[in-house]
Amino acid sequence: MWIFRKCLFLPIILVSPFSLPCAVCMTNCPTLIVTVGLPARGKTYISKKLTRYLNWIGVPTREFNVGQYRRECLKIYKSFEFFRPDNEEGLKIRQQCASAALNDVRQYLADGGQVAVFDATNTTRERRETITVFAEQNGFKVFFVESVCEDPEVIAENIVQVKLGSPDYTNCNTEEAMEDFKKRIKCYENSYETLDEVLDRHLSYIKIMDVGRRYLVNQVQDHIQSRIVYYLMNIHITPRSIYLCRHGESDLNVKGCIGGDSGLSPRGKEFAKYLRQFIQSQEISDLKVWTSQMKRTIQTAEAVSVPYEQWKALNEIDAGVCEEMMYEEIQQHYPLEFAMRDQDKYRYRYPKGESYEDLVQRLEPVIMELERQENVLVICHQAVMRCLLAYFLDKTAEELPYLKCPLHTVLKLTPVAYGCKVESIYLNVDAVNTHRERPENVEVSRMAEEALLTVPAHQ
């Protein structure tokens, strides 16, 4: 494993196994993130998004949604009456579910998890006190994320987007479901104790007010909490779309060579024109266009004929000594490297080059800015696009390097409910295939043919 990452020196070091530059020291204490807030305040949305982000940057994170536990326990949801504060039986079940979830949290954090997100209302001080004690006993740091919102339109929109489609309401019509859910919220309102500036001054937390207009941040303890705060302060829910595509087919693509800094092939130039027409037809308001600093993405953007910005961070993965080689040449000159790459494509670092893992770290500021922005078209490269896509579609490190990102195809990503809708638009200009599947045999002892079996055709 050390060899993949080109770390020659092993002894007492704390080489971070994650992409986070100093993960081990910063996060030796697992962290328990605890959401707080009335129903329909975006707690699950935030939990899932935050989990996705932390996993992508290499911090093993999992969310634990108490509502799931309740659904497993209760099988059938009848009505809001279950949540009435005077419903003794209901309270008992809910208590049990919370405990079951915390048990799983403890298990997860003991088994290699770094961050657990405990997604529940946690609206009483008493409940939060219980959790704090649990965390202390187990040596976890606690960070609360409270979402406060009184805008009736936002709340109604939330209910429509995610509650009506919930398993709880499969047999109800829209109006019934809406009515019941509103009564459910009421059940919590009386006993709701928001995080208090004075009473809770020793707790670490962020209070998000009115979907991000205002934040109160208290006692940030460490690096990971600081990163979480920064992330939460940059996300928004304004509807928008993100368009991802690669540069048009390049001269080196045609030859089957990786990397380099070549210009577009004739078909690539054709694609760029089609891209312009496509973008115009989408009639996107205020579109930002980003490229890398490599010739082929810039040539593509120039043809689209809108102002664009160059990011060095969007440059293709650096293949080091393998730059501009065909796979056949890599097999010939570096058969060992070639095999190791197939063994762990995510962590493998080219000699004097980069790994996908390095790429993710490099791309983090791009993701952060993508979160801040609204409509954006990113014209980039195969490995880069795989990393960005993996972030938006919550793909694992194993899946990431094999995501299909063909040339001359635009992916339109639109956030919806808790995830992302993806539309793939092929712009009808032929191009080589540059996708190499993982071959069967990844042993260093394999034959050349076995290694080259999955190499796509080229000139």
Add this chain to the structure above:
Amino acid sequence: MTLSVWALPSADMTTAQEKNELTQTPLLKIWVPWLGMGGCKLSCRRGSSVPQLTNSPTLIVMVGLPARGKTYISKKLSRYLNWIGVPTKVFNLGQYRREAVQSYKNFEFFRPDNEEAMQIRRACATNALKDVVIYFSKDHGQVAVFDATNTTRERRISIVSFSKEKGYKVFFVESICDDPDIIAQNITEVKVSSPDYVNCDKDEAQADFLKRIECYKQSYVPLDDEKDRHLSYIKIFNVGSRYLVNRVQDHIQSRIVYYLMNIHVTPRSIFLSRHGESELNLLGRIGGDSGLSPRGHKYATALGGFIKGQHIKDLKVWTSHMKRTIQTAEHLGIPYEQWKALNEIDAGVCEELTYEDIQENHPEEFALRDQDKYRYRYPNGESYEDLVHRLEPVIMELERQENVLVVCHQAVMRCLLAYLLDKTSDELPYLKCPLHTVLKLTPVAYGCRVEHICLNIEAVNTHRERPGNVDVTRDPEEALKTIPEHF
């Protein structure tokens, strides 16, 4: 996931944009459309590795009673923004006042009923804002920090209208502190030695300053949750234990908030050192990933001894991913962390060459580098400017940490040092960072105290000064004049 094939309607696609030709600018290695063809679509300043995500100038307005750290924050923020490439300047109202009123008598100047003084103070504010306008319009400034108390709503409203009129964005930074110990400490560190109190003894100065604070307290109206809900601001409570952030408008404000939330005032020291002398250093070769020379190993051992002798509490040690820094850290006997971001500048095609080689094989590149060493990017490599962006997360984490030893490389150390000592991008690539020398940086007052500790182990000199002639037409001897000796 829905799939579709998009069919192009048959329309005329030939446009003036047929020219897909690009050229690469020689210094920055940026691809731009063939110049001379009616402009390109590249929207902003070329060359930086990160887009300039700011368009309107931003006016940062400090708010708070005296001795709440406003000037400390102003200077630090300005240093950070300049380092990441956002031209920023601080406009300190106290300076303007000192220029207007040549000698300071006592706190009575600040009494709210002192009409004459009020007039002078208002005139100073107007002049400062006039200078802000000049800074933005003529001097290409991006961010101006208006460092004054700005404690009344009236004053803040007038600043907001001024900004609106000019098209500047406004972001308030309020510092609130009621801990008397912190305030006393502030007064001792920076007020007592101010030009205002040059003829007073410490106790007199302290007493007068406390009365000065009282003058402001009466009329102090903090930013209000309700009344000021449309303003963009951050409120910092008690040196960072709590923050209130309202209506962050854009990227730069978001970065400012993140930075302010990561800095602290706990006393600590930062130690910067290069790896021990390497095999390639001895040969006068740049870059590469070689191991330590025998003298390099000696240095590493000496470094270990030095560190032990310092008795530093909870020292964190950081290295790059390159062999020579790791070998150095190994001798320390302390756990260390590797950061890829601390790797030496990538010299691209010039990796492992001597300067003589570079002059022989890439004489033009060599000259371009001497012309603008900060922005010059090696072919297939990096520039100092790229390095700074790469190092930004390191700086952010350095701000969060306390005692840290960073074992790194020449160019990297120059960048870090430039940040800590507020050096310009012109000075940065020529900062002296010799081998086998530790720099101990300790924040004090508004800056940083630097101690150079040479550990007395011989090493080659790797510092190449800018030569007299930087033209591409120069003779090889002129280019090689300033090369340090090597084997």
